[in-house]
Amino acid sequence: MFERFRDNFFNFINSRLIVLTLVVLLMGGVLIHRVFVLQIVNGENYLNEFSLKIKKERSIPSSRGKIFDRNGKLLAYNDLAYSVTIEDVYESDKNKNKNLNATLLETIHIIEGNGDSVISDFNIFLDKNGEYAFSVSDTKLLRFLADIYGHASIDSLKEKEKNATPQDVIDFMATNYGIGERTDPDDRTTFVPGKGYTKEEVLKLVIIRYAMSANSFQKYIPTTIATDVSEKTVAAVKENNDALLGIDIAEDTIRRYVDGTYFSHIIGYTGKISSEELKSLNEETSQGGDDEGRYEMNDTVGKSGIEKVMETYLQGEKGRETIYVDNLGKEIDSEGRVEPVAGNDVYLSLDADLQEAIYNILEQSIAGLLLEKIENIKEFNLAPNAKTSGIRIPIDDVYFALFNNNVINLDHLASPGAEENEKAVYEAFRQKKEKVWNWLTQELYQDRTPYNQLKEEYQSYESYIVTNLLINDTRVLKVDTSDEVYRTWTEEETISLSEFLEYAIAQNWVDVSRLDMDTQYADSSEVFDRLAEYISQELEKTSFYKKLYKYMIRDNSISGKQVCLVLIEQQIVSVSEEQRAALENGSVSAYQFMRKLIENLQITPAQLALDPFSGSCVVVDPNTGEVLALVSYPSYDNNKLANGIDAEYYASLQNDLSLPLWDYATQMRSAPGSTYKMVVASAALMDGIINLSSTVDCVGTFTRYSDTVMRCWNRSGHGNLNVTEAITHSCNYFFYEMGYRFGQSGDPESGTDFNLANERMREYADLYGLTEKSGIEIEESAPQFSLVNPSQSAIGQGEHNYTTVGLARYVATVANSGTCYNLSLLDKVTDRSGNLLKDFSPEVRNTIEMPTSYWDAIHRGMRGVVEAKKYFVDSGIIAAGKTGTAEESKTRPPHAVFVGYAPFDKPEIALATRIGNGYSSDYAAQISCKVMQYYFNPDREEEIISGTANHLEAVTSAGD
Structure with missing residues (x-):
């Protein structure tokens, strides 16, 4: 028995099972x-230090x-600034949106409570009526909508997405970001976007969340x-x-422009890169192979x-x-x-002081x-003809x-903080608005007055x-537009507004889907009522x-004095107490007061936008x-x-x-x-139409064309003029004749060929660079050469259009x-150490080979123009x-245009000046x-640029 026990014992010990068991026990x-x-001895330390390391570039x-x-x-540079940022460190659970939005909202209140503003680089803003509105249109709007709805191309937009309203976009985004509340906490379908927030809060949260979504693939990069x-x-x-989980302060750089208003059209501004810009810039900077270019979705780039x-x-x-991030990013x-x-640094060809001086001039x-x-x-009506x-x-x-x-x-007129005159103006407006709406309602449903019998005011409405x-x-x-009734409304003006709208409904011209009504059983009167209600609602917007x-x-429901006092109350202009008192007591009239504001440039031509208000x-x-x-x-x-567009x-x-x-x-x-x-x-000299001694007898009225009578500005005529004198006196008759002669191919009495005449003039316009853009690097409109009556074209009218x-x-x-140059705004590019990287010298486009005597004749003619002007x-x-x-307009x-150069005998500058409707x-x-x-004479700057209106001399001659 002992031997049996011993044998079993040794067999057990030598078995593979026991070896395996021992190994398992040992490893265990x-x-x-x-x-x-790990857990007991060093558990606390490891718990504090533990993180899942993820390698990122x-x-x-x-x-x-x-x-x-x-x-x-210096015109543009980078400035150090502090930014408030957020990193998406929030757990991806059902409460993420709620927690994230709450943190953002609290942060927004802190920022605004200290007088700062959150980012507003978004194509939707709140208008004066408190409604969401797009700040872009056309192609830019479609590109924005494509980005919102996640499409790479605007062609992929669905019809509903293309026609989305600003409110539709905000509701869509608010729903995605959980900005709102459910009416039933247990039912997701009851979510109401924006519920529980003001419209301003919704917009700000949407803007920030949208910016964060651009970084969603790299959470470790903060969003500003x-x-x-x-x-x-x-x-x-x-x-x-x-x-404030994830909120931090970061040092940042922002783009600054020195005296930006003077240079904004030239320098432009920067902004966040778009998807299209990202693609094109990476294609431009790619070196081939695996190199995809140096731009990323969060970059700031030049926008104009x-x-x-x-x-x-x-x-x-x-x-x-290379960075390592934990499991929370x-x-x-x-x-x-x-x-x-x-x-690199860019140097422009501009003289900044000259640029600023000309703007002020x-x-x-x-x-x-x-x-x-x-x-x-009160009114001015131009006499017929x-x-x-x-x-x-x-x-x-x-x-x-x-x-x-x-x-x-206008919003402030009705605000609680409005002052005396603001309130009076608003009350007058409120009464007028009520009166006009009562008139319109009565006109639609009762009076039905033909358009041509209405007062001018109501016609305009x-x-x-x-x-x-x-x-x-x-x-x-x-x-x-070819319909007879429509033409009666627009041309004969013998039907009423209500009659026109009733006809439009009968002809199915009304898109009832836009009226937000159930049209299945609606008759024409119901559509008319809804259309009238729609007009009332939309006019407010x-x-x-x-x-x-x-x-x-x-x-006189509003007086000029009230308008001037509102300017003071709203702090649009600043005047002394004495000046205000003079306005109020009538010792200075509102007319005189307003003229003084314009005189002192407290009210500028740009603000009024009355002709003339623009120039270049x-x-x-x-x-x-x-x-x-x-x-x-x-x-x-x-x-x-710059640094994000203020929408x-x-x-x-x-x-x-x-x-x-x-x-x-x-x-x-x-x-x-x-x-x-x-x-x-x-053209006339070079083509042999005339020579330097040739003259044309200006008799005032040009009658070469049987169907068109043209007149020189001097109705009584200039008499005999050569080409130099014709330029000096700007004789239209002389140049009418040149335009006519360009089209003659044989007998002078056989008439003129318009195409031939214009083609001969176009050849020389091209030599002067007038058929192509000037060559400057920024956006420029293409010129338009005139192809109509060559005599009209020859005096710079017709269809000519140039910048x-x-x-x-x-x-x-x-x-x-x-020597015709391709103009340039660029001088050179250097690196930060000042080493020249690229030099920009304007290229010669072409040269005009013309005898010196011809040039002298033209120059003398231009010199004569200036010699006749006392100033x-x-x-x-x-x-x-x-x-x-x-x-260009009958109304x-x-x-007003001038081109010139100086000094006459050795020109240093040439210039072109235009005053729109001047x-x-x-x-x-x-x-x-x-x-x-x-x-x-830049040392005479204070004399030339006074900071007040420059009274120009009255024009004494009708000639150009």
Whole structure:
């Protein structure tokens, strides 16, 4: 038995099972010991230090390059600032949105409580009616909607998405981000977007959450909530740091523009990169292979102007580092840092001092011209067939302009903080509004007065409702413009508004889907009622009620004195107590008071947006093709658009009737008027149509065309003139004759071939660069050459349309006797150490090979123009030039144009000046004279730029 026990024991010990059991027990012991050490002995330490390490590559932004003028004057730079940021460190559970939104809202209140603002770089804002509105339109709006709804291309947008309203977009995003509440806590389908928040809070949360979503794939990169915040905000955020999960303060750089208003159209501004820009810039900077370019979705890039044109030079190269983040996306370690390389510096060809001086000269001079045309009358009606240069501006139009162009804050009139005159104006408006609506209701349902029997005031209201509101803005009406009844409404004007709307309903022109009604069983009367209700609702959202102020001022429901006092109460203007008292007691009239405000530029031409209110001037070095100044008035503050667009400010610019975003120097086109005559003179001489001794007898009336009578500005005629004299006296008759002769191929009495004549003139227009853009690097409108009656074209009318910068290149070519440059705004690019990387020298486009005697004849003609002007003679500047008046409208004054150069015998500068709707070319010439005075005598700056309106000399001659 013992032997059996022994054998069994040894068999058991030697068995594989026991070996395996022992091994398992041993390993288990080791594991238990290890776990004991980890969890018991060192558990607390490991718990504190434990994190799931995830390796990430992070880019380090570079510093954007600076922009200087030709003399090294700083125009754009980066400034250190504090930003409030958030990292998405929130657990992805059902409470994430609730917790994240609560933290953001508390942070917003802290930021705004200390006088700072959160980011507003979004294409939706709250308008004056407290409704969401888009700040962009057309293609930009479609691109925005595509990004919102997650489409790579606008072509992928569904019809419903394309037609989404601002409220639709906000509701969609608020739902995605959990900004709202459920009416039933247990039912997700009862979620109401925005519930429990104000509209302002919803918009701000949506903007920040949308910015965070751009970083969703790299949570360890923080999203900016507010930038350039005060030290108070920094302190408040840090004090509440424990309660504000993910919120932090970061050092940042923001783009600053020195005296930005003077240069905004040229320099442009920066902003967050779009998906399309990301793609194109990465394609541009890619080196091939695995290199995908150096841009990322969170980058800031140039959005317009030189900032955009020179983006790849200014951007610099990002640094890189490897970081490790924990399972919450929090950075815990880093290594392998490669420092970023700063962007290069760009030098422009501009002279900053000259640029600023010309802007001020333009504003002062346009203000002076405006004052000359303002009269103390209530209305002005131009007599039939009278010249538009005789238009005058009633003072009532000035008062109304302050309302119409949003100078006076209409919302504040009805606010609790409104002062005495504000309240009185608002009460008058409220009564007028009620009266107009009662009239409209009665007109729709009872009176049915034919349009042509209404007073002018009520005609304007009805026209606005049909054309602006129902057809253009909301597109509720889709009319057949060839329909007889529609033509009766628009042309004969013998039917009433209600009759027209009833007919539109009967013809199914009304898009009832936009009226938000059940149309299955609706009859025409129900549709009419709903349409009337719709008109009432939609008028509140438009600028319609501004029109009421026009007629309130006209019928003295609002006085000029009240308008002036509202300006003071809203602190739009600042006056002394004595000046206010004089206005109130009547010792100074409202007319005199308003003129003084314009005189002192407290109210500017841009604010009024009454003709004239815009101007441009381009100065070129005719010896190099470098642009020394390129000025557009009015302008805007590009500091408010850099570092993220302020949507409300951007919308205000778009709604400004003076169009400050429009570059009047490079984008506005107009006929050149008589400034075009040097092109025709060159063509006539070079093609042998005339020689230097040839004369044309100007008898005042040109009758070569059987169906068209043309007149010289001098109705009695100039008599016999050669080409030099024709330029000096700007004789239209002479150049009518040249245009006619260009089209003759044989017998002088056989008539003229329009195509042949225009083609011969076009050849020389091309030599002067007038058939192509000027070459400047920023956006520019293409020129348009006239192909109509060659005699009209020969005096710079017809269909000719050129930019101011295009005319500047043209006159620079005249000044240097035939070298046409592709103009440039750029001088050079250097690295941060000042080493030259690239030099920009304007290229010669072409040269005009013309005998010196011909050039001398043209130059003498231009010299004669200037010699006849007393202000040029008094200035002491020996210059040459040509005036031009561009008549383009029967209801607005003509544009005023001047081109010239100085000194006459050895030109240093050539310039083109245009005043939009500036009445007479002589005014443009006077402004140009002041520009030349400043250029050659900058030490007289205080005399030339006074800071007050510059009263221009009255025009004594009708000629150009």
